[in-house]
Amino acid sequence: MFRAITPTLRRWFAHRCAVCSIAPGAPVCAGCAADFFPADAVRCAQCALRLARAGDAVVCGRCLRETPRYDATFALADYAPPVDGMVIALKFGHRLELARVFGELLAERMGERLPRDTLLAPVPLAFERHAERGFNQAREIARIVARRLALPLAADALARVKHGVPQERLTLAARRRNVRGAFAARADVRGRTVVVVDDVMTSGATLDEVAAVLKRAGAARVLNLVVARTP
Numbered sequence: 001m002f003r004a005i006t007p008t009l010r011r012w013f014a015h016r017c018a019v020c021s022i023a024p025g026a027p028v029c030a031g032c033a034a035d036f037f038p039a040d041a042v043r044c045a046q047c048a049l050r051l052a053r054a055g056d057a058v059v060c061g062r063c064l065r066e067t068p069r070y071d072a073t074f075a076l077a078d079y080a081p082p083v084d085g086m087v088i089a090l091k092f093g094h095r096l097e098l099a100r101v102f103g104e105l106l107a108e109r110m111g112e113r114l115p116r117d118t119l120l121a122p123v124p125l126a127f128e129r130h131a132e133r134g135f136n137q138a139r140e141i142a143r144i145v146a147r148r149l150a151l152p153l154a155a156d157a158l159a160r161v162k163h164g165v166p167q168e169r170l171t172l173a174a175r176r177r178n179v180r181g182a183f184a185a186r187a188d189v190r191g192r193t194v195v196v197v198d199d200v201m202t203s204g205a206t207l208d209e210v211a212a213v214l215k216r217a218g219a220a221r222v223l224n225l226v227v228a229r230t231p
């Protein structure tokens with residue numbers, strides 16, 4: 001019986017919102033998009049930190065004090081429920097269909113703003129993590145964005161050349177030390193706009209290091225595209 005019902009259910013869910021599973025709308029319904037992926041959220045233009053006040057081209061205090069090496073960041077959502085749970089389900093629960101949800105939303109929101117010379121470069125996972133997980137969520141998300149926007153995906157543009165410890169429990173200074181020298185550019189990025197894709201941006205230490213590596217390799221501009229930003 002279940003076997004007979006599964007394809008029908010799958011079809012039903014395919015046209016339902018990925019957040020509430022009830023309202024029609026793909027990848028998410030209008031209500032969930034407004035609640036959890038608000039297009040009008042005010043964020044720092046450089047690091048996408050959520051800001052309280054509205055205004056144009058606002059940069060947060062931290063970016064003013066110490067300018068990151070990346071030029072701008074676009075975040076779809078805050079790293080808060082339900083988006084944090086969706087990211088965890090993608091990474092640890094192998095819910096790869098969520099990469100499609102995030103990728104489509106990113107493409108929808110960013111399509112117009114990305115220059116045509118853009119190269120999409122996912123942040124690589126540490127080797128051990130890739131081995132145990134079997135996939136890199138950033139690469140899966142970037143693949144969808146690339147397909148939707150017909151932009152080149154440079155899946156191996158960035159390589160991990162040093163393996164630090166997981167960043168989660170480190171202070172900001174320790175995070176910076178931990179990622180220093182961890183990446184290398186493996187594609188010709190000279191004069192290009194490189195859009196670095198990742199799932200979550202926390203301190204920004206990893207993305208800052210990645211941007212430095214890409215700029216040293218000749219990238220003209222480095223933009224970050226992330227699903228969720230820690231508030």
Ligand SMILES: [Zn+2]
Pocket residue numbers: 017018019020021022023028029030031032033
């Ligand atoms: Zn919904």
Ligand SMILES: [Zn+2]
Pocket residue numbers: 044045046047048049059060061062063064
């Ligand atoms: Zn900022």
